[in-house]
Structure formats: structure tokens, C-alpha cells
Amino acid sequence: MTYKETxxxxxxxxxxxxxxxxxxxxxxxxxxxxxxxxxxxPHQSYKTIHVAGTxxxxxxxxSLAAVLQEAGLKVGLYTSPHLIDFRERIRVNGKxxxxxxxxxxxxxxxxxxxxxxxxFFELTTAxxxxxxxxxxxxxxxxxxxxxxxxxxxxIITPMLSVITNISFDHTGFLGNTLxxxxxxxxxxxxxxxxxxxxxxxxxxxxxxxxxxxxxxxPLFFAEEFAxxxxxxxxxxxxxxxxxxxxxxxxxxxxxxxxxxEGHETALAHVSSLxxxxxxxxxxxxxxxxxxxxxxxxxxWEYLSRQIKQxxxxxxxxxxxxxxxxxIDTVMQMLPRNAVYYFxxxxxxxxxxxxxxxxxxxxxxxxxxxxxxxxxxxQQALADxxxxxxxxxxxxxxxxxxxxxxxxxxxx
Numbered sequence: 001m002t003y004k005e006t007x008x009x010x011x012x013x014x015x016x017x018x019x020x021x022x023x024x025x026x027x028x029x030x031x032x033x034x035x036x037x038x039x040x041x042p043h044q045s046y047k048t049i050h051v052a053g054t055x056x057x058x059x060x061x062x063s064l065a066a067v068l069q070e071a072g073l074k075v076g077l078y079t080s081p082h083l084i085d086f087r088e089r090i091r092v093n094g095k096x097x098x099x100x101x102x103x104x105x106x107x108x109x110x111x112x113x114x115x116x117x118x119x120f121f122e123l124t125t126a127x128x129x130x131x132x133x134x135x136x137x138x139x140x141x142x143x144x145x146x147x148x149x150x151x152x153x154x155i156i157t158p159m160l161s162v163i164t165n166i167s168f169d170h171t172g173f174l175g176n177t178l179x180x181x182x183x184x185x186x187x188x189x190x191x192x193x194x195x196x197x198x199x200x201x202x203x204x205x206x207x208x209x210x211x212x213x214x215x216x217x218p219l220f221f222a223e224e225f226a227x228x229x230x231x232x233x234x235x236x237x238x239x240x241x242x243x244x245x246x247x248x249x250x251x252x253x254x255x256x257x258x259x260x261e262g263h264e265t266a267l268a269h270v271s272s273l274x275x276x277x278x279x280x281x282x283x284x285x286x287x288x289x290x291x292x293x294x295x296x297x298x299x300w301e302y303l304s305r306q307i308k309q310x311x312x313x314x315x316x317x318x319x320x321x322x323x324x325x326x327i328d329t330v331m332q333m334l335p336r337n338a339v340y341y342f343x344x345x346x347x348x349x350x351x352x353x354x355x356x357x358x359x360x361x362x363x364x365x366x367x368x369x370x371x372x373x374x375x376x377x378q379q380a381l382a383d384x385x386x387x388x389x390x391x392x393x394x395x396x397x398x399x400x401x402x403x404x405x406x407x408x409x410x411x
Contacts, residue, residue: 033155047140295394341370
């Protein structure tokens with residue numbers, strides 16, 4: 001098979017959460033343990049850092065990887081979802097896994113894994129862990145896919161666990177209260193392994209304290225971490241990144257057995273070191289165009305404020321969401337005086353553009369509907385003056401479609 005055919009095979013023969021949602025979710029670790037045993041427990045060959053949380057996982061994971069990489073280590077990085085290319089999920093020192101390695105993995109191993117009927121994420125995680133062993137990484141930063149306790153990344157015993165924050169997302173799987181969700185995320189806390197908590201609430205803090213006590217895990221709250229002065233220059237500029245930076249610096253201070261130097265340089269160049277994209281990313285200056293992958297209520301509490309702070313002649317927003325998010329609450333936060341370009345990403349989970357437009361009208365948001373993100377963006381660009389501000393987001397998949405279109409234009 002070609003690389004394209006291989007990726008299509010993975011999408012079509014294994015349930016993919018990004019495409020179909022809840023039906024792709026598999027509770028339990030039976031498949032993961034079977035795959036891990038088959039490949040000889042590769043994650044035991046290198047140190048790991050495990051990152052969970054509702055928001056900020058990607059920024060924190062990439063930033064930690066950047067610092068470790070700048071310190072001279074060979075660093076694996078496993079994150080999800082990807083924005084343009086499947087290979088983005090698995091990187092070593094910022095370089096994506098090769099197309100050939102993915103093709104070879106599927107061709108060699110499909111006779112073993114097909115009878116298991118693994119999910120897309122279970123299979124991808126097995127590939128990542130194996131690839132990091134093959135590449136002889138010193139350390140791998142592993143981002144949780146969903147939750148923590150039953151996530152298939154949770155077979156690792158890391159040298160450090162990080163939980164960024166807890167808010168309402170994926171409640172169908174993780175629980176309907178913050179304490180229930182925190183309990184699922186706290187499932188990554190391992191016996192004796194230090195854990196850093198980025199943000200807490202009165203409901204979540206006791207959950208983490210109890211789990212840490214049960215496991216004898218040293219517990220550190222980033223909210224209590226003394227920030228250095230002056231602060232390092234952090235490349236990631238969204239207002240929500242201020243709390244992520246505190247979490248990152250607190251985590252760095254508790255990584256055992258590693259000498260971490262040069263983090264100032266690394267934090268100023270996270271994107272170029274790791275390939276991170278879509279975090280308040282500026283795509284052009286006149287008009288100012290920004291995209292961001294923030295996709296739930298907690299993320300939009302920051303994004304909405306930052307959008308409203310922009311000093312622009314006209315604010316234009318290309319907006320779409322997927323069907324398991326609280327779109328009504330998000331729309332209540334959006335500026336009423338902006339011009340909207342309601343759209344839908346090319347995923348089955350996308351809310352149809354016409355439905356997004358109809359919901360927008362109920363919240364006093366006016367604009368046209370576009371069935372493709374690229375068309376919505378091009379119209380916003382055509383309508384804009386150099387003094388305008390264009391924001392593209394609402395879903396990771398909206399940003400992914402935008403960046404994929406931009407890449408086609410570049411090529």
C-alpha cells in the first residue's frame with residue numbers, strides 16, 4: 001500500500017474518534033495490553049512524561065518537549081489530534097515519523113492486530129511507543145488522548161505526571177461533575193511518581209490530594225509555584241498561555257534525574273522545535289488573521305476575551321464546531337458586533353454550517369453559511385480591509401481544514 005492508502009486503511013478499518021465520535025471510544029485496556037505485550041513493552045525502554053487535562057495538554061506537551069530537546073536530549077512527542085498530516089502525532093526531536101515506517105508497520109503487523117479490532121488511537125499509540133524505542137529516545141512526552149484512567153497511554157509509568165486543568169468536556173465518557181472528571185484524569189497518577197497540577201477548583205483539588213495520598217505521589221500545584229522574574233519569553237501568545245507557562249515551569253522544576261538548561265531559548269521557539277501549530281497562530285498581518293484550536297467552553301472563556309480586545313476596524317469570525325461541544329454556551333461569549341462566516345469542517349462530527357448559522361441568529365450573531373472552511377475564509381479575506389481582524393476557529397478541525405487549504409495554496 002502507498003502511504004495515502006495506508007492512512008485511509010487506518011481510518012476506515014479502525015474506529016476513529018475524530019471522525020465518528022462516541023462509537024470509536026473503547027473502554028478498558030485489553031487491546032492496549034495485548035499490543036504492548038506483542039511489541040515487547042517498548043515504553044519501558046525510555047523515560048516518559050505523561051500529560052493529561054481538559055485544555056492546554058498540547059501546548060504543555062510541546063513546550064516540555066522543546067525544553068528537553070534544547071537541553072540536548074533525544075525526545076519523542078506523541079500528541080493528538082493532528083491538523084494536516086497523520087504523521088504529526090508521532091515526532092522525534094520535532095521531526096515527524098516517516099511515511100515508510102507507517103506503511104511498514106501496518107503491512108507487517110496487520111495480521112496480528114486485525115483480529116483484535118483495535119481503535120485508531122489504540123493502534124496509533126502502539127506504533128508511537130514502538131517507534132520511540134526504535135529511535136532510541138532518551139525521553140518521550142506522552143499526551144493523553146481522552147480522560148486518563150482508561151486511556152491507552154496509561155500503561156506507562158512516567159518520571160513525571162502533569163494534569164493541566166479540569167473543565168466540562170467529553171462528559172459522556174468522563175462524568176457530569178468536575179470531581180468525576182478529575183477522578184478520571186487523576187487516573188494517570190502513579191505510585192511514587194511526582195505529579196504537577198496546573199489549575200484546581202474547590203471540587204477538583206480534594207480529588208487530586210486523595211489520589212496522591214493513596215499512591216504516595218509527591219503532589220505539586222502550579223498555582224503555588226513562584227514564577228521567575230523576569231518571565232521567560234514564551235512564543236505561545238494566547239492569553240490562556242499564561243497559566244500554561246506556569247504549569248510548564250512548575251513541571252520543569254520537578255523533572256527528576258535530568259539537568260534542564262536553556263529553557264528560555266526553547267520556550268521562545270516551541271513551534272520551530274516541535275512543529276506545534278494553531279495556538280493563537282498569526283497567519284498574516286494585514287488584515288491580521290489568527291487561528292486557534294480552542295474548542296470548548298473553558299477554552300472560549302479565554303479566546304472570547306482576547307478576540308474582543310483586538311483593536312480592529314471590523315472583526316470577522318470564521319466559526320464552526322463539532323456536535324459534542326456546548327455550542328450555545330460558546331456563542332453566548334462571542335461578540336455581537338462581529339461579522340460571521342459560519343462553516344463546517346470536513347468531518348462527520350461537524351455541525352452543518354446552516355445549523356451553526358441558525359444557532360448564531362438565536363444569539364444575535366449574523367453572517368452567511370459556508371459548507372467549506374476554505375470558502376468561508378476566502379470570503380472573509382475578500383471582505384476585509386487591512387485594518388480588520390479575522391479569527392478562524394471553534395474546532396480543531398476547522399483550523400485543520402484552514403491550514404490544509406493554506407498548504408495547498410503554498411504548494
